Amino acid sequence: MYGNLNIYYFTGTGNALAAANWIAGEAENRGVTASVIQIAPSLKAFDFSVGPDTLVGFCYPTHGFNAPPVVIDFLLKFPNGNNPVFLLNTRAGMKLSKLFTPGLSGLAQLFPAIILLLKGYKIKGLQPMDLPSNWISIHPGLRQKVVDSIFYRCEKITKRFAAKILDGKNVFKGLVSLPIDLLISPISVAYILLGRFALAKTFIADSHCNNCLLCEKECPVKAIVIKNERPFWTHKCESCMHCMNRCPQRAIQTPHLFVAIIWWLVFLVLPFFILKELFQITPESAQYYNLIFDIVTIVTGFPVIFFSYRILHFLLKFRFFSALISYTSLIRLKFWRRYFAPKMYLRKN
Numbered sequence: 001m002y003g004n005l006n007i008y009y010f011t012g013t014g015n016a017l018a019a020a021n022w023i024a025g026e027a028e029n030r031g032v033t034a035s036v037i038q039i040a041p042s043l044k045a046f047d048f049s050v051g052p053d054t055l056v057g058f059c060y061p062t063h064g065f066n067a068p069p070v071v072i073d074f075l076l077k078f079p080n081g082n083n084p085v086f087l088l089n090t091r092a093g094m095k096l097s098k099l100f101t102p103g104l105s106g107l108a109q110l111f112p113a114i115i116l117l118l119k120g121y122k123i124k125g126l127q128p129m130d131l132p133s134n135w136i137s138i139h140p141g142l143r144q145k146v147v148d149s150i151f152y153r154c155e156k157i158t159k160r161f162a163a164k165i166l167d168g169k170n171v172f173k174g175l176v177s178l179p180i181d182l183l184i185s186p187i188s189v190a191y192i193l194l195g196r197f198a199l200a201k202t203f204i205a206d207s208h209c210n211n212c213l214l215c216e217k218e219c220p221v222k223a224i225v226i227k228n229e230r231p232f233w234t235h236k237c238e239s240c241m242h243c244m245n246r247c248p249q250r251a252i253q254t255p256h257l258f259v260a261i262i263w264w265l266v267f268l269v270l271p272f273f274i275l276k277e278l279f280q281i282t283p284e285s286a287q288y289y290n291l292i293f294d295i296v297t298i299v300t301g302f303p304v305i306f307f308s309y310r311i312l313h314f315l316l317k318f319r320f321f322s323a324l325i326s327y328t329s330l331i332r333l334k335f336w337r338r339y340f341a342p343k344m345y346l347r348k349n
């Protein structure tokens with residue numbers, strides 16, 4: 001069917017790359033030349049010419065019920081064309097006893113698909129893939145046995161999907177959960193507007209950091225800079241979890257108590273106080289109170305989050321404060337496993 005396959009991928013902890021490699025392997029078995037290309041801020045989409053007989057694929061994780069902003073940005077810059085295209089978003093797969101539980105896509109496929117449709121591409125496949133959840137800020141990494149069994153299952157599903165797409169068929173498994181995806185779409189929008197910045201500002205390096213600079217070097221979006229001899233997460237951070245899962249010293253933390261207090265202020269107390277005390281607006285007096293509340297949250301939330309992160313970063317200089325902050329992070333606990341896709345799946349073509 002196709003002469004070439006170009007798969008563009010973004011990954012934090014390897015899942016999307018593993019899926020891209022499985023699809024590329026399937027293509028090569030059929031004599032299709034496959035290229036697996038990493039989406040990075042330095043990669044300009046328009047540098048890539050896509051030939052007429054090229055099948056184009058995008059593999060990326062789901063972040064906040066959406067595609068990561070770096071992927072959306074890349075798609076917006078992607079040249080117009082009429083090639084067949086597929087999208088595969090990796091999600092937070094888990095396993096409860098023998099039951100594999102899926103993640104949730106939200107707009108992670110729909111939004112990129114609309115962008116590509118508007119650019120003239122023909123959507124051939126929408127496929128979610130429930131690879132192990134990597135979100136170790138909120139839960140410990142899955143046990144190796146569980147990771148292995150999720151990978152075993154997903155490899156088979158991905159290869160089946162690839163075979164159908166390479167045979168020229170359409171596969172729209174991603175649309176099965178459309179009602180739920182649309183229902184949670186307001187959260188996807190909130191994540192893009194504010195949530196992702198709030199999350200990016202939850203990372204710190206505690207006193208175990210030995211300045212090896214691996215996090216800075218390996219950050220897929222070059223969001224980490226060194227300030228006061230410590231890693232500092234800029235607003236470009238995608239919260240992809242690469243740094244936290246890779247740090248050899250296990251020094252990267254989310255100080256949960258501190259974060260909970262700041263978020264409580266930003267998302268609840270501050271907008272409520274501003275509306276009530278400064279503008280005398282209450283749920284009873286304003287028809288669109290919820291909308292006004294959300295707008296005030298976004299407008300006031302940005303400066304508070306950015307400013308409090310700077311203060312936090314400054315205070316980390318002091319040993320007592322650093323110990324206190326690190327003590328409020330669940331991630332420092334010994335049993336809190338890290339997660340990365342097994343190495344054998346990360347070989348790039």
Ligand SMILES: Cc1cc2nc3c(=O)[nH]c(=O)nc-3n(C[C@H](O)[C@H](O)[C@H](O)COP(=O)(O)O)c2cc1C
Pocket residue numbers: 010011012013014015016017060061062063064065066090091092093102103104105106130131132133134135136199238239240241341
């Ligand atoms: C900040 C963040 C947000 C996430 N949001 C979602 C989500 O909305 N839905 C979901 O199913 N999984 C979500 N996940 C889980 C990842 O999408 C999932 O583990 C994915 O397979 C990771 O792929 P990667 O290793 O290629 O980065 C999220 C993970 C992170 C770190």
